[in-house]
Amino acid sequence: MTLTREEMFQRNLALTKKRLLHVLRNPSALQPIFPGAHVINLPQDDPELLGANLALAMELARRGDGRPIVMIPEVTEGERWREFREFIVGKRIVDVIPDEDGTYLDLIFEDETQVKLRALAWTNEEGEEQPFIDWILT
Amino acid sequence: MGRKDWIENLTHQDRLRVEFTARKGGVIEIGLIQYEAEIEGQWKPLVRYDMAHGFFHRDILKPDGTQEKLEIPYTDLAEALTTALEEIHCQWEFYRQAYEERRRK
Numbered sequence: 001m002t003l004t005r006e007e008m009f010q011r012n013l014a015l016t017k018k019r020l021l022h023v024l025r026n027p028s029a030l031q032p033i034f035p036g037a038h039v040i041n042l043p044q045d046d047p048e049l050l051g052a053n054l055a056l057a058m059e060l061a062r063r064g065d066g067r068p069i070v071m072i073p074e075v076t077e078g079e080r081w082r083e084f085r086e087f088i089v090g091k092r093i094v095d096v097i098p099d100e101d102g103t104y105l106d107l108i109f110e111d112e113t114q115v116k117l118r119a120l121a122w123t124n125e126e127g128e129e130q131p132f133i134d135w136i137l138t
Numbered sequence: 139m140g141r142k143d144w145i146e147n148l149t150h151q152d153r154l155r156v157e158f159t160a161r162k163g164g165v166i167e168i169g170l171i172q173y174e175a176e177i178e179g180q181w182k183p184l185v186r187y188d189m190a191h192g193f194f195h196r197d198i199l200k201p202d203g204t205q206e207k208l209e210i211p212y213t214d215l216a217e218a219l220t221t222a223l224e225e226i227h228c229q230w231e232f233y234r235q236a237y238e239e240r241r242r243k
Contacts, residue, residue, distance in 0.1 A: 005149050009230065012148040017223045020156070024215050027160035030142050037144045056147055067145070 003052045011049045015041040015074055022075050032090030034068040042073040042088070044081055047119030047131045054105050054117070058096040069093040071107065087137050088115060104136070114138045141169060151176040152230065155183070168194070168215060171222045175234045177241070184233040187222040194218045196225070198233065201241040 003011070019041070023029045033039060040057050043049045053071070060069050071093060073085040092110040099106050104116035116136040121129045143157040157169030171187040186197045187210070198206040212218040226233075 005151065006231075008149045009152050010227065012146075013223065013227055016146045016148070016154065017220070020219055020223070021216055023158065024165045024219065027158075027162075027165050030158065030160055030165075033142060033144050035142060035144070038147055039144050040147050053147075056150060059150065060147070 003048050008049065008052050011043070011046060012041050012053070015043060019072065019075055032072075033070060034092065037068040037070050038064065040069065040071045042071045043133070044074045044076050044078070045130075045132050047121075047133065050117065050119055050133055054096050054107075057093055057107075061093060061095050084115075084135055084137070087113075143170070153181070154226070165215060168218055168222075171219070171226075173226050173230060173233060175230075175237075177234070177238060182237065184237050185226065185229075187218075189218075196222070199237075201237060 019029075038060050040053050040060075041049070042053065057069060057071060069092065070090070071088060073081065073088060075085075076082075088107075091113070093107055094110050095108040097106050097108065098104075099116060104118045107115040107117065109115075114137075116138065118134050119131060120134045121131045124130050141157060141159045143155065146154040146156055148154065153174050155170060155172040155174060158165045159167040159169055167189055169188060172183050173185045174181050174183050176182075182201075183199050186199060187194070188197075189195075193209050194212050195207055195209045198208075200206075210218065210221055212221065
């Protein structure tokens with residue numbers, strides 16, 4: 001499913017609000033943002049928004065205005081997600097490309113490290129499908 | 139830490155320009171929260187929230203360069219930020235449509 005403009009706007013605005021309120025209390029969270037940068041949200045459990053935001057990052061990397069591009073993972077408490085946040089925050093993105101078999105999208109950083117991202121789902125005890133984001137740091 | 143500005147990308151046609159001033163203990167000023175939309179291939183600022191002139195206020199920006207200014211009372215920065223983002227959440231389409239209508243006149 002492709003998000004509408006309104007859905008993408010509202011979901012990103014909610015993540016931005018959460019992060020900016022966090023920044024007010026923790027100004028060190030500003031340090032990884034390059035002056036004048038493009039910031040793109042990286043949600044923890046919203047595969048649709050993840051896909052839309054990766055497409056946005058790809059467009060900015062290829063046809064942008066030369067400003068640095070950074071993706072900032074959602075502020076959450078999970079230990080594994082925290083490790084992911086620490087790896088990715090403060091790194092300048094130079095490209096976003098699908099990998100060879102189309103399983104992952106690769107975020108390519110200026111320091112030549114990469115993150116492979118994909119959306120998955122698991123079924124909880126109530127039989128409900130729960131989306132989550134899977135990644136590999138390289 | 140000083141002043142820092144950046145762009146929060148919301149969609150391919152919508153973004154927020156943000157500027158905060160921070161010291162060691164925390165953010166001390168919201169320099170700017172500005173909603174911008176891409177209209178006919180150009181990024182246009184439609185509504186701006188800032189603390190210039192010594193008070194927190196909203197400026198609705200018009201195509202002819204004039205502004206509608208409204209003071210917004212607040213008790214702390216979190217409330218000011220929340221008010222600005224809640225207004226943008228509710229009014230962003232109105233701001234864009236109003237700008238486009240004024241542009242056509």
